[in-house]
Amino acid sequence: MIYERIKLLCKQNGISVNKLEEMIGVASGYLCKIDKHKPSHEKIQKIAECLNVSIEYLLTGEEPT
Numbered sequence: 929m930i931y932e933r934i935k936l937l938c939k940q941n942g943i944s945v946n947k948l949e950e951m952i953g954v955a956s957g958y959l960c961k962i963d964k965h966k967p968s969h970e971k972i973q974k975i976a977e978c979l980n981v982s983i984e985y986l987l988t989g990e991e992p993t
Contacts, residue, residue: 930962933989937979951978 938945945959952974959975967975976986984992 930987931960933986934959934962934975934979937981937986941979948975948978 934948935945938948943951946956949956949958952971954971972983972986976983979986982992984990
């Protein structure tokens with residue numbers, strides 16, 4: 929689940945999910961619904977950049993090979 933990875937990565941980076949939402953310019957509560965709605969590539973890229981991970985890791989939990 930993408931949201932679970934996002935929560936873990938936020939914790940590891942010392943930011944809250946709400947702060948990440950502010951950083952990427954989305955409404956509060958957007959990320960907790962991310963698994964139910966297909967986010968745009970642009971949003972996924974912004975999230976990955978803010979959390980210092982690859983898009984592939986964010987989506988799959990696996991590093992690109």
